[in-house]
Amino acid sequence: MKEPRFGIRVNFRVMSMILILVVMWIFFRLQVGDFYFSGESIAKLSRDMVSWTILAAGMTLVIISGNIDLSVGSLLSVVAASAALMMNPEYGPGWSANVAVPIALAIGTSLGLLQGTLVAYFRIPSFIVTLGGLFIFRGITQKISEFDPRVPAGNWVVSLGFDYVPHETAYAMIAAFVLLLAGVLIISRRNRLHMNLPSWNIPALAGILFIVAALLALLVMKMNEYKGIPNQTVVMAIVLITLHVISKQTTFGRHLYAIGGNTEAARISGIKVERKIVAVFALMGFLAGVAGIVWMAQNQGSTKNGGQYYELYAIAAAIIGGTSLMGGRGTIFGTFLGGLVMATVIQGMDYTNLENWLQLVVRGSVLVLAVGLDIMAKNPPLWARRLQSKVWKQSRSAS
Amino acid sequence: MAEIVQFESVAKRFGGTVALDGVSFSIREGEVHALIGENGAGKSTLMRILSGVLPKDSGRIFVGGSEKVFRLAVDAQREGISTVYQEPHLVPHMTVAENVFLGREPLKRFGWVDFNTLNARTQEILAQLELTISSTTTLADLSSAEVQLVQIARAIAFSTKILILDEPTASITGRETEILFSLLKKLNAKGLTIVYVSHRLKEIFELCHRATVLRDGRYVGTVDVEKTTEREIISMMVGREVEETTSLPNGRGTGEVSLELRDVSVSESPVPVRNVSLKVRKGEIVALAGLVGSGRSDVAKAVFGLNRISAGSIHVHGTRVNIKSPGDAIRRGISFVPEDRKSEGLIPIQSIKHNISLTGLKLLARLGFIRGSAETSLARTSSAQLSIRSSSEEAEVSTLSGGNQQKVVLAKWLWLKPTILILDEPTRGIDVGAKAEIHNLITNLAKNDVAVLLISSELPEVLRLADRIYVMRDGTITGELQRSEASQESIMHLAALGKHETGAL
Numbered sequence: 001m002k003e004p005r006f007g008i009r010v011n012f013r014v015m016s017m018i019l020i021l022v023v024m025w026i027f028f029r030l031q032v033g034d035f036y037f038s039g040e041s042i043a044k045l046s047r048d049m050v051s052w053t054i055l056a057a058g059m060t061l062v063i064i065s066g067n068i069d070l071s072v073g074s075l076l077s078v079v080a081a082s083a084a085l086m087m088n089p090e091y092g093p094g095w096s097a098n099v100a101v102p103i104a105l106a107i108g109t110s111l112g113l114l115q116g117t118l119v120a121y122f123r124i125p126s127f128i129v130t131l132g133g134l135f136i137f138r139g140i141t142q143k144i145s146e147f148d149p150r151v152p153a154g155n156w157v158v159s160l161g162f163d164y165v166p167h168e169t170a171y172a173m174i175a176a177f178v179l180l181l182a183g184v185l186i187i188s189r190r191n192r193l194h195m196n197l198p199s200w201n202i203p204a205l206a207g208i209l210f211i212v213a214a215l216l217a218l219l220v221m222k223m224n225e226y227k228g229i230p231n232q233t234v235v236m237a238i239v240l241i242t243l244h245v246i247s248k249q250t251t252f253g254r255h256l257y258a259i260g261g262n263t264e265a266a267r268i269s270g271i272k273v274e275r276k277i278v279a280v281f282a283l284m285g286f287l288a289g290v291a292g293i294v295w296m297a298q299n300q301g302s303t304k305n306g307g308q309y310y311e312l313y314a315i316a317a318a319i320i321g322g323t324s325l326m327g328g329r330g331t332i333f334g335t336f337l338g339g340l341v342m343a344t345v346i347q348g349m350d351y352t353n354l355e356n357w358l359q360l361v362v363r364g365s366v367l368v369l370a371v372g373l374d375i376m377a378k379n380p381p382l383w384a385r386r387l388q389s390k391v392w393k394q395s396r397s398a399s
Numbered sequence: 400m401a402e403i404v405q406f407e408s409v410a411k412r413f414g415g416t417v418a419l420d421g422v423s424f425s426i427r428e429g430e431v432h433a434l435i436g437e438n439g440a441g442k443s444t445l446m447r448i449l450s451g452v453l454p455k456d457s458g459r460i461f462v463g464g465s466e467k468v469f470r471l472a473v474d475a476q477r478e479g480i481s482t483v484y485q486e487p488h489l490v491p492h493m494t495v496a497e498n499v500f501l502g503r504e505p506l507k508r509f510g511w512v513d514f515n516t517l518n519a520r521t522q523e524i525l526a527q528l529e530l531t532i533s534s535t536t537t538l539a540d541l542s543s544a545e546v547q548l549v550q551i552a553r554a555i556a557f558s559t560k561i562l563i564l565d566e567p568t569a570s571i572t573g574r575e576t577e578i579l580f581s582l583l584k585k586l587n588a589k590g591l592t593i594v595y596v597s598h599r600l601k602e603i604f605e606l607c608h609r610a611t612v613l614r615d616g617r618y619v620g621t622v623d624v625e626k627t628t629e630r631e632i633i634s635m636m637v638g639r640e641v642e643e644t645t646s647l648p649n650g651r652g653t654g655e656v657s658l659e660l661r662d663v664s665v666s667e668s669p670v671p672v673r674n675v676s677l678k679v680r681k682g683e684i685v686a687l688a689g690l691v692g693s694g695r696s697d698v699a700k701a702v703f704g705l706n707r708i709s710a711g712s713i714h715v716h717g718t719r720v721n722i723k724s725p726g727d728a729i730r731r732g733i734s735f736v737p738e739d740r741k742s743e744g745l746i747p748i749q750s751i752k753h754n755i756s757l758t759g760l761k762l763l764a765r766l767g768f769i770r771g772s773a774e775t776s777l778a779r780t781s782s783a784q785l786s787i788r789s790s791s792e793e794a795e796v797s798t799l800s801g802g803n804q805q806k807v808v809l810a811k812w813l814w815l816k817p818t819i820l821i822l823d824e825p826t827r828g829i830d831v832g833a834k835a836e837i838h839n840l841i842t843n844l845a846k847n848d849v850a851v852l853l854i855s856s857e858l859p860e861v862l863r864l865a866d867r868i869y870v871m872r873d874g875t876i877t878g879e880l881q882r883s884e885a886s887q888e889s890i891m892h893l894a895a896l897g898k899h900e901t902g903a904l
Contacts, residue, residue: 255760
C-alpha cells in the first residue's frame with residue numbers, strides 16, 4: 001500500500017469540518033467586515049459557545065455509551081437558579097459562592113445520578129427518563145426562579161462570567177498548552193513507531209504543532225488587543241481537555257465505548273454496565289452544573305427560561321462532530337469542532353442581522369446538511385449511487 | 400456447455416484487508432458449481448459482487464458473453480441472477496405469498512394489491528417446486544428449513560437463470576437438507592445454473608458438478624467433483640495437509656478438581672436447569688454435549704455469573720464461591736468464550752486491539768490510565784500466538800472473517816491466563832483450517848493444566864477432544880461417559896432419549 005502523505009490517514013470528517021469552518025469564516029468576514037476577525041468578536045464567539053459546548057462534551061460521552069440526555073438544558077437552569085437563589089440575600093440566604101457553588105454542583109450531579117439510576121437499574125430508556133427530566137427540571141426552575149434572583153456583585157463567581165485572563169498569563173497558558181501538546185504528540189509518535197504502528201511523519205507533526213501554536217498565539221494576541229481571553233473560555237478548555245483524556249486514556253472511557261458498541265459483549269467481558277451508565281449520567285449532571293454556574297455568571301443571576309434548547313445545541317454539536325447516535329463512536333475533539341461550527345453560524349447570523357425566524361431555519365439546515373453530507377460521502381444511498389453511475393457512464397462515453 | 404458467467408481478475412479490498420485478489424474462473428450454463436474455501440477466503444465477497452450488493456474494485460465480469468457492471472442488486476436480478484443468503488432476508492410477520500412477491504406485488508386499480516393473484520401465483524410456484532407449504536401461512540410459523548425453501552421460491556419466481564446459494568444448510572437439519580437437495584437437483588435438471596457456496600464437503604460431493612476453491616482471496620483451482628477426493632479439496636483449501644490433532648494421552652485428569660457444580664439449578668434462564676452436578680479437573684477437557692436448547696449454555700452462564708443459581712453450589716479449586724457477575728468469575732480465574740461471537744463475544748465496530756484488551760483493561764492501566772504500548776504489545780503477542788490474519792491490530796473486527804473473529808474472541812479470554820476455561824461452541828461456522836488450529840490450542844491449554852469445559856454440538860469435535868463427556872437434555876444431565884465408552888451413538892442416545900443405549904440409566 002502507498003505510504004499516506006502525512007504518515008497516517010487523515011480523518012475525513014475532521015478535515016471536512018475544518019474546511020467548512022474556514023469557508024464560513026471567510027464568508028462572514030466578507031459579509032461583516034473588519035470587525036469579524038477583531039479580538040472582541042473572537043472573544044465573544046468563544047464566550048457564547050461555552051455553556052452548551054460543555055454540555056455537548058458530556059453529551060458525547062452519554063451518546064457514546066448508547067444513551068441520550070435530553071434534560072441537560074433544564075438541568076443547567078436548575079443549577080443556575082438554585083445557585084443564584086442561595087447567593088441572593090433578598091429572596092434566599094445570601095450565602096457566599098464558596099458555599100453555594102459546591103452545593104449547586106452537587107445538586108446537578110445527584111439529579112444526573114438519579115436519572116442514570118432509572119436508566120440503568122430500572123431499564124427505562126434514557127430518552128424517556130431524560131425527556132421527563134426536561135419537563136420536571138424546567139418546572140422546578142420556574143419555581144426557584146420565581147423572582148429571577150440576581151447574584152450580588154463582587155462574588156468571584158461573577159468574575160467567571162465577566163473577567164478576563166491577564167495578558168501575560170494568557171501567553172503563558174498557550175505556551176504551556178503547546179509544549180504539552182508537543183510532548184504528547186512526540187511521545188505517542190515515538191511509542192507508535194516503536195511498535196511499528198503508522199504515525200504522523202515529522203513534517204506533518206511539525207506542521208500541526210506550528211499551525212496550532214501560530215493560531216493560538218494569533219488568537220490570544222487578538223483577544224489581548226481587546227480585553228484578553230474570557231475566564232469562562234478557559235473553563236471550557238479545561239473541561240474539553242479533561243473529557244478528551246477520560247474518553248481516550250482511561251478504563252472508564254474505554255468501557256463507555258464498549259457498552260455503546262455492544263452492551264452484551266461488554267457485560268460478558270466483566271464490565272459493570274449499570275454502574276458505568278449511572279456514572280456517565282452523574283458526570284453529565286456535574287457538567288450541566290458547571291455549565292449552569294458559567295451561565296449564571298454570564299447572566300448575573302437566573303431566569304425561568306435559562307438554557308432552553310441547550311440540550312438540542314449540545315446534541316447537534318456532538319452529532320455534527322461525528323458522534324454516532326447508535327453509540328460506540330465519537331470524539332471530544334470532533335464535538336469541539338461541531339460546537340465551533342454551531343457557534344460560528346449563530347454568531348455570524350447575529351452580525352448579519354438575519355431575522356430570528358430565519359436564524360432558526362438556518363441552524364436546523366446546517367445540522368441536517370453537515371451530518372447528511374458526511375453520511376452521503378461514507379455510505380451513499382441507492383439513488384445517489386445510481387446517479388453516480390449515470391454520470392460516470394456519460395463521462396466515459398464522452399471521453 | 401457454454402460459459403454463463405466469467406470472472407476476469409476480480410479484485411476487492413476492505414480497508415487494508417485484501418478480500419479478493421485477481422480471481423478468474425468461469426461457471427458453465429446448467430451446472431451446479433460449488434464455491435468453496437475457508438472462512439475469509441472470499442467466497443461470500445465474490446458472490447456479493449456477482450449479485451450486485453458490493454461494487455468490485457477492479458476486474459471484469461461477463462454474464463452470457465458480454466461484460467456487465469452491477470451497481471445494485473436489481474441490476475443483477477435483471478440479468479437473471481438471484482441470491483439466497485445464509486440469513487433469511489424476508490419479513491417474518493408477513494405471509495409466504497407476500498414474501499415471495501415482496502416489492503413486486505401484482506396490483507389492481509389504484510395501486511391496491513391484488514391478493515387473489517398473489518396467493519394463486521405463489522401456490523402455483525410452490526406446487527411447481529412440489530412444496531406442501533401454504534401460501535397464506537405467516538412466515539414466522541415456518542421452520543428455518545421451510546423459510547429457506549420459501550427463499551428459493553422467491554428467487555426462482557422471476558425468470559432466474561443463475562441461482563446463488565450462500566451456505567444454505569448452515570441452520571437446518573440433515574433431513575431438511577435432503578429435501579432441499581432434491582429440490583435443487585430438480586431445478587438443475589430443468590436447466591437452472593446453481594452456484595453453491597459452502598464449506599461442507601459432503602454436500603459438494605452429493606450435489607455439485609464442479610468445484611472452485613478460493614484461498615486468502617486468490618483462485619486456487621477448479622476441479623471436476625467426480626474426479627477428485629475430499630483430501631485433494633481440503634489440501635487445496637488449506638494450502639497444506641491438515642494436521643490431525645495429536646490424540647490425547649489417556650488417563651489424564653486425575654489431579655485436583657478445579658471446577659465443581661453440586662446440584663445446581665437455575666430457574667431464571669430460558670431453559671431452566673435442574674440439579675446439575677459436574678466436575679472438571681486440572682488439565683482435563685470435559686465436554687457438555689446435548690442438543691441445542693438442552694440447557695448447556697445456561698449452565699455455563701450460571702458459572703460465569705450471568706445467570707443466578709437458584710439452588711446448589713459452585714466450587715472453584717475446592718472453595719465454595721458466590722459468583723454474582725462476570726467480573727467475579729474473571730477474578731477467580733474463569734474465562735468464558737460465549738456461543739455467539741457477534742452478539743456476545745465482540746464489539747464489531749472496535750479494533751482487534753481494543754477487543755482483546757477489554758477483558759482486563761485494569762491490568763493494562765496505571766491509576767486508571769491505559770498504557771497504550773502495553774495494550775499494543777498484548778494485541779501483537781495474542782495475534783501472533785493465535786495467528787489472527789489482519790492488516791494490523793488496529794483493523795476493525797467487523798472486517799475480519801468468521802474464523803479470525805473467533806480467534807479474537809479466544810484471544811481476549813486467553814491472555815487473562817485462566818485456570819478454568821469454558822468454551823461455548825468454539826468452532827461454530829469456522830473453516831477446516833481454523834478449526835484444526837483451535838483444536839490444537841485447546842489441547843495445549845489442557846496440557847498446561849487449564850481445566851476446560853467444552854460445549855459443542857459437533858460430536859466429532861467432542862469425541863476428539865474430551866476426556867469425559869456429560870450429556871444434557873431438558874436442563875438436566877442424563878449421563879456421563881468416559882472417553883473410552885463414548886461414541887456418536889451413545890451420546891445421541893443420551894441427548895435425544897435421555898438414557899443409555901443399554902436402556903439402564
